[in-house]
Amino acid sequence: MKQKKTLQILLLVFAGLIVLYTGVNLYQKQQSYKEDSDQTMVSDLKSLTSISYNNNGTTLSFIKQNGKWYYTKNKKYPITQSSLESLASTFQKVEAVRELKNADALSDYGLDKPTYTVSVKDKTGKSMTYYIGNATGENYYVTYGDKSKIYTVSSDITSSLSYSLDNLIETDTFPTLSTGNLKKVLVTQNGKTKTYTSKKKNLDGISGGLGVFTFGDCQNYYASQTDLVKYGLDKDSRITIDITYKDTDTKKTKNVVLYIGKKDSDQKNYYVQLKGSHMVYLSDKDVVKNILNP
Known part of the structure; x- marks a missing residue:
């Protein structure tokens, strides 16, 4: 009789554990969905037609005309098109890792004096200016426009902003030569x-x-x-x-x-x-x- 009662108790405990596991698993999924839903688009522009950004105190500006990117101050400079297309792609659609709720002062995130300032315009005429502040882990703090909202975004956003004009010039190449060819x-x-x-x-x-x-x-x-x-x-x-x-x-x-x-x-x-x-x-x-x- 005691063995039967013990078995019943064990079955009840096991059933309870299953219910608990199911509940925890459901909660984790809900939290995961919530975290994913926290991600938001900072911007979702159409094809960009102009980009400018500051580099070591110098502002570099580029404009796209007839499908080709040019350096605004001197259109004769042979700009590497792939580099500008990559830069344009980065700032055409910017997705946040998360939005900071009840954020502190801009200075706490390096956004009062941004490390980078990037201004873009798309083919519809819509303009946007991004301000990029301090790093936070693998991300950066970013705001835009009137700076009323602050986000964190992937550090990938800064990968092309250290380029100087020399880095973006498409230079000539010389062939590989030897006695054999x-x-x-x-x-x-x-x-x-x-x-x-x-x-x-x-x-x-x-x-x-x-x-x-x-x-x-x-x-x-x-x-x-x-x-x-x-x-x-x-x-x-x-x-x-x-x-x-x-x-x-x-x-x-x-x-x-x-x-x-x-x-x-x-x-x-x-x-x-x-x-x-x-x-x-x-x-x-x-x-x-x-x-x-x-």
């Missing part, structure tokens, strides 16, 4: 041309210089004719390196022309430019000498 190099200087080919078996020396050639710092993003004269890159002064090579990826024969100008004031680099480009760079003098005197 060089076909012919013509070096024209002072009206005289020297030819290097595999048939002449004189490519080894010049391929050493071309194989390590790189563009250094960009000195001018859109050089005028007056600038070119200053750099020794005008038609009458420059040295022309006409290169025919086999592209290692496409296996197609291609051509690239490199211009070499004067040395810079430190005498450590040469001014160089690619044919068809408006950009002027510096390149190490020893590398250039290996091309000119292989």
